[in-house]
Amino acid sequence: MNPVELSIFASRISAVCDEMGAVLQRTAFSPNIRDRLDFSCAVFDAAGQLCAQAAHIPVHLGSMAYAMADIVADVDWRDGDMLIVNDPFLGGTHLPDVTLIAPVFIDGRLLAFVANRAHHADIGAESPGSMPVSRSLEEEGLVIPPTRLLRGGRIDATILDGILAATRNPADGRGDFAAQISANRVGAARLGELIRRQGAAAFLAALDQLNDYAERLAASALDRIPDGSYSFEDRMDDDGAGKRDIPIRVRLQVDGGRIHADFSGTAAQVPGNINCPLSVAAAGVFYVFRCLMPAHTPACAGSFRPIRLSAPAGSLLNARRPAAVAAGNVETSTRVVDVVMGALAQALPDDIPAASHGSMNNLAMGGEYDGGAWDYYETMGGGMGAGPRGGGLDAVQTHMTNTLNTPIEVLESRYPLRVTRYAVRDGSGGRGRRRGGDGLVREFEFLHPARATLLTERRYHAPWGLAGGGDGAPGRNLLNGEELPPKVHFAVEAGDRLTIETPGGGGWGKTGSE
Numbered sequence: 001m002n003p004v005e006l007s008i009f010a011s012r013i014s015a016v017c018d019e020m021g022a023v024l025q026r027t028a029f030s031p032n033i034r035d036r037l038d039f040s041c042a043v044f045d046a047a048g049q050l051c052a053q054a055a056h057i058p059v060h061l062g063s064m065a066y067a068m069a070d071i072v073a074d075v076d077w078r079d080g081d082m083l084i085v086n087d088p089f090l091g092g093t094h095l096p097d098v099t100l101i102a103p104v105f106i107d108g109r110l111l112a113f114v115a116n117r118a119h120h121a122d123i124g125a126e127s128p129g130s131m132p133v134s135r136s137l138e139e140e141g142l143v144i145p146p147t148r149l150l151r152g153g154r155i156d157a158t159i160l161d162g163i164l165a166a167t168r169n170p171a172d173g174r175g176d177f178a179a180q181i182s183a184n185r186v187g188a189a190r191l192g193e194l195i196r197r198q199g200a201a202a203f204l205a206a207l208d209q210l211n212d213y214a215e216r217l218a219a220s221a222l223d224r225i226p227d228g229s230y231s232f233e234d235r236m237d238d239d240g241a242g243k244r245d246i247p248i249r250v251r252l253q254v255d256g257g258r259i260h261a262d263f264s265g266t267a268a269q270v271p272g273n274i275n276c277p278l279s280v281a282a283a284g285v286f287y288v289f290r291c292l293m294p295a296h297t298p299a300c301a302g303s304f305r306p307i308r309l310s311a312p313a314g315s316l317l318n319a320r321r322p323a324a325v326a327a328g329n330v331e332t333s334t335r336v337v338d339v340v341m342g343a344l345a346q347a348l349p350d351d352i353p354a355a356s357h358g359s360m361n362n363l364a365m366g367g368e369y370d371g372g373a374w375d376y377y378e379t380m381g382g383g384m385g386a387g388p389r390g391g392g393l394d395a396v397q398t399h400m401t402n403t404l405n406t407p408i409e410v411l412e413s414r415y416p417l418r419v420t421r422y423a424v425r426d427g428s429g430g431r432g433r434r435r436g437g438d439g440l441v442r443e444f445e446f447l448h449p450a451r452a453t454l455l456t457e458r459r460y461h462a463p464w465g466l467a468g469g470g471d472g473a474p475g476r477n478l479l480n481g482e483e484l485p486p487k488v489h490f491a492v493e494a495g496d497r498l499t500i501e502t503p504g505g506g507g508w509g510k511t512g513s514e
Contacts, residue, residue, distance in 0.1 A: 001209055009206050010052070010298045016114070016190045017041045017054035024116055024183040029175030031410050032121045032377055036403045039118035040064070041183060043191060045207055046110050048072040049301040059333045059400040060097065060117045062283025065304065067091035071101065071146055072113060079105040080153035082184060084163075085146045086123065088137070088277045089321045094329040095123045095141040096130050096377070098177075100149065102184040106195050111203065114187035116180055120173065121364070122375040124166030127453050129364020129377040133240040133489045134273045134324040142166040150181070168366070168373035211302030218303045221293040223257035225347050230254070232342035233265075234335055236316075237460040239272025240327070240487030244460070246270060248316065248332070250339045254347065261285045261340060263311035263318075272487070273455070275319035276328025278311055284336030284400060285309050288344065292351070327455040327487065330360040330379065330401070335457070337399045338464075345466055350388050354430065354506030355463035356398040357382025357439055359456050359475060361502045367450035369416045376415055378406050383429045383437035383472050383505035385463065392437030392505035394424050405442075416448035425473075425501055432469030432507025439475065439502035446492045458503040459486040469507030476501040 001009065020041035028034040040056035048069035053061045071091040075083060083101040086092045092099060096119045104112040123130045123141035130141045137143060142163060149159055160177065164170035195203045229251055236246040249265035269275045289307055290297070297303050311317040316332065319325065338355050345352040361380035366373065379401055384392035397403060408419045421443035429436035454477050463472035477484040478499040479492070492498070 001206055006206070006209060006213060010210055012194055013043055013052035014054065014299070016043055016187050017052055019190060020114065020116055020183040020187040021054050021056060023186045024118065024179050027179040027182055029172045030121055031406050031414065033118050033176055033179065035406055035410050036378060038403045039116060041116045041187065043187070044068050044113040044115060046112060048113065051112065051207060051300050053299045055402070057402050058287045059093065059280065059283045059329060062286040063093050063279040064099070064115060064117060065286065065301065066282040067279040068115070075146065077103045077110055078152065079103065080150060081148055082150035082181060083146050084144055084149040086144045088325045090145055091279065093280055094326050095143060096120050097329065098123070098144065100180045100184055102188050104188050104191050106192060106200055109200065111195055111200055112191055114184050114191060116183050118176065118180055120176060121377040122167045122169060122173065127364070127489055128366025128375045128451055129453060130375070131326050131362055131364040131377060131453055131455055133453060133487050134326055135241055135271050136324050137322040140273070140324060140326045168375060210298050211300050214298040214300050214302030215305045217297045218293055219257045219306050222259060222289065222306055225254045227254050227256065228347065230343040230346045232339045234339045234342065235461050236274055236332065236335055237457050237486045239270040239274045241270065241272035243270050243272065246274070246316065248335050248339050250343055252340070252343045257306055259289060259307045261309040263309070263315065266311060267316045269314055269316055269319040269323050273324035273326040274328050274332045275316055275323040275325050276332045277325065278318040280329050280333050281311055281317040281336050282309055284333045285340055287400065288337055288340045327362070330362055331455060331457045333400045334358055334360065349467065352466070353387030353392070354385035354436060354466040354469055354508050355472070356385040356392065356505045357472065357503040358458040358463050359503065360401050361475065361500060362455040363452065363500065365450055365452035367448065369448050374415050379403055380405065380440060380442055380500060380502050382439040382475070382502035385505040386430070386432060386434035386436045386469060386508040388508060391435045392429060394438040395440035396437065416446065418445040418447060419443065420445050420497065425504065428473035428504030430463070430465045430470040430472040430504060430507030431511060432465055433509030433511060434469065434507060436463070436465065436469070436472045436505030436507045439473070439504045441499065441501050443497055443499040446496045447494055449491070449493050451489065451491050452498065453489045454484060454487060456486045463503050463506045465506035466508050468510035472504030472506050475503040
């Protein structure tokens, strides 16, 4: 292919992912998928190597890119199959993120896969929202090993009914799984049309060329990083089970555009739920270096070839079963980004911004109301870190998540809740020549008794500034004006008010400096 043809080919595969996402969003039942867009879609080759992805959730996509090859290698695939999995130690992230994988056969030959991953607000944990302050994987809900949900194009009702039986609201769950199945069917159909039109041999040759091109772009971008060793350390606030100030350490070894991220020295896995499988840590590493590459770099396996990582088995970033991992996917992955960026700031001081708010500020809640059960989950934005070229944005999602807020109209019409305040948290961004972005304030009034869970970070350790810039303000969690810890499960009564004040981003540069 000439460069124009290759660009068109890359765009066509990416468009398959975009259409899958549109189908998933428009057919899902739950606000978490339909309104917040907590899902991701991607295409893989027959070996499970990433071919294309939509601009969805970085922690979903990076972890899938890292783990998909191992998932698909152990299955005897048949046309019309569809696999379901959420086991974090077999290619998943945390239990609410449920992945569906479908093979694409052309004339009896397996040529590719389409996959989507969506966050289900109820996957069977005892606490509403299925994001508990847990101490083991089993407390976090239903564990689904790689299992055929469809055989020969037909849903295995026994499998699906068994999954839905673990949830409080099976009707919503059934609708969301139907949306995921539909997204994969559309993706497989569109990709099949592309392959048939192009021919299988030409399609595979184009994939090879695309990966080689992506690797060249990646290597060229990463070659700008001076050779050397760069280290950084940051800390998690706590694990929700009594441990505080938990270190994550990285040493980046850069050699001719090749990167090794070594997390030796990171804390051992902890009793609480901030542990994560290595695939989640990989997502954070891949994300940072992808941000250094040109925007037109294809989102395929070739762009990650110059990057490798390692973390000791049994550590926070490479935990062993049955470690609790509910918050590892959302909170620890974000801190992985911070430590890698902190190390890179030593090598590229004119390119790397200060720390952003550093938490997905997770809120899960639910209860019994109006004759049925309800579960709700959302993440909240905060302040973006400032950088050499400009100040940070206010009240936005950053780094490992790319979701929206739940619109207040949707939240109040579906659940016994009232949003009494939703505002920018003025003055929470770090001072500096470039000011860090401000966090946000979101306050909920409960209209009926319920239970709630908070999994948050950067409440004790503030988002750091760079080049003399000030730190962002730490976040705060308040129930009726009383301070709550970063990770907590609690009951509420009608009239109680929960206030989340998210952290600001770090500032960059000394005030008044040139």
